[in-house]
Amino acid sequence: MKKVAYSLVLFLTLFLVVNCACINAAQDSDEQVSTITLVVDPACQLGITDEAVTETLVRDATSETAFDAGYVELDPDKPTLEVSSNKTWKLTAKITNSSGPYPKQAKDLMLKNTNPDHVVNGFDVYKSLARHDQEIASYTSGVRGESHPCQYKVLLDWEKDIPGTYETTITYTLATSGS
Amino acid sequence: MKKGTHAIIWSFLIIFVVSCSIVHAADDSEEQVSTVTLTIHPSCQLGIVNQDVTATLVKDSNSETAFDAGYVEFEPDKPTLIVDSNKAWKLTAKSSGFTGPYSKQSGDLYLKDTGANTAGGFSEYKALSTSEQEIASYNKGVSGESHPCQYKVLLDWEKDIPGTYEATITYTLSTSGA
Numbered sequence: 611m612k613k614v615a616y617s618l619v620l621f622l623t624l625f626l627v628v629n630c631a632c633i634n635a636a637q638d639s640d641e642q643v644s645t646i647t648l649v650v651d652p653a654c655q656l657g658i659t660d661e662a663v664t665e666t667l668v669r670d671a672t673s674e675t676a677f678d679a680g681y682v683e684l685d686p687d688k689p690t691l692e693v694s695s696n697k698t699w700k701l702t703a704k705i706t707n708s709s710g711p712y713p714k715q716a717k718d719l720m721l722k723n724t725n726p727d728h729v730v731n732g733f734d735v736y737k738s739l740a741r742h743d744q745e746i747a748s749y750t751s752g753v754r755g756e757s758h759p760c761q762y763k764v765l766l767d768w769e770k771d772i773p774g775t776y777e778t779t780i781t782y783t784l785a786t787s788g789s
Numbered sequence: 790m791k792k793g794t795h796a797i798i799w800s801f802l803i804i805f806v807v808s809c810s811i812v813h814a815a816d817d818s819e820e821q822v823s824t825v826t827l828t829i830h831p832s833c834q835l836g837i838v839n840q841d842v843t844a845t846l847v848k849d850s851n852s853e854t855a856f857d858a859g860y861v862e863f864e865p866d867k868p869t870l871i872v873d874s875n876k877a878w879k880l881t882a883k884s885s886g887f888t889g890p891y892s893k894q895s896g897d898l899y900l901k902d903t904g905a906n907t908a909g910g911f912s913e914y915k916a917l918s919t920s921e922q923e924i925a926s927y928n929k930g931v932s933g934e935s936h937p938c939q940y941k942v943l944l945d946w947e948k949d950i951p952g953t954y955e956a957t958i959t960y961t962l963s964t965s966g967a
Contacts, residue, residue: 636830636831637831637963637964637965638830638831638832638833638963639961639962639963639964640833640835640962641959641961642835642836642837642868642870642959642960643837643957643958643959644837644841644842644868644957644958644960645840645841645842645955645956645958646843646863646898646942646955646956646957647841647842647843647844647953647955648843648845648846648861648953648954648955649843649844649953649954650846650944650949650951650952650953650954651845651847651848651951653846653848653852653853653856654853655853655856655857694853694856694946696946696949696950697950697951751950752945752946752947752948752949752950753946753947754946754947
């Protein structure tokens with residue numbers, strides 16, 4: 611009787627072990643791979659707000675003060691440029707068109723860029739613009755929506771600046787650069 | 790006496806005939822059984838189509854828009870995974886991380902699965918990682934269940950310098966449960 615009980619226990623143990631092994635071995639799995647490739651070209655974007663600025667020198671008001679000072683400052687932060695780039699970049703400015711009662715000199719139009727970080731070439735204070743590109747800001751890596759609030763100043767001369775409307779177009783160019 | 794002998798003969802004859810008929814009625818038959826045993830193990834199969842996807846961000850075209858949005862979406866239904874399983878299963882995904890001009894974060898790669906039985910929030914875009922994440926599962930078998938997927942990569946003007954970024958995503962289908 612004892613022998614029978616012993617055999618039964620042994621049989622049940624074996625059965626349990628074999629069953630567990632079967633269940634464990636029996637899970638299946640399968641694998642696949644997918645590759646994603648993203649090619650990023652050099653990219654930059656230049657935004658501008660308040661790009662059109664107008665000032666009127668009114669007699670018996672601002673006019674005399676301005677002529678006496680030798681200049682008139684236009685509104686601050688006009689225009690404001692916004693720079694985004696994914697690599698080294700430079701921002702340049704040049705006068706592309708001007709008109710008026712006489713050929714007022716290009717250098718009479720001055721610009722300053724009050725961005726605190728990446729202004730170059732002395733444009734952190736007023737500096738004359740020219741008809742060729744001048745670098746006004748640059749940086750060695752990417753930036754996102756970096757603001758460049760600018761302000762214009764026009765030199766005035768009692769002897770030259772006859773009444774009339776003087777208009778100048780300034781072209782700003784943002785370009786990625788370097789390797 | 791002759792009459793008695795005759796009767797005995799008749800009796801034997803009858804016994805013989807009856808015996809023969811009994812022997813005939815006892816036809817033999819025999820039976821055997823055959824057992825068929827089919828053991829089906831848990832089994833699953835993962836198919837994939839359109840597994841390799843490429844996007845190029847071209848300057849003065851889609852690049853600025855994508856950078857401003859902060860991401861680029863790849864084409865929908867690429868890849869599409871096909872799940873077959875004869876029991877409860879789960880589908881996982883993990884990313885190798887990006888290779889490229891700099892160590893772009895693996896979490897910048899997002900995945901969504903527009904199929905049925907999605908799990909882990911992957912019915913919407915969710916960041917992949919370098920560890921396995923369950924993207925779909927079900928407690929029964931399925932046949933040819935389609936899982937159209939789509940990738941999205943986060944972009945940052947300040948970090949994502951020009952170049953080619955690549956990542957490999959490994960999908961694993963496993964049966965599960967008891």
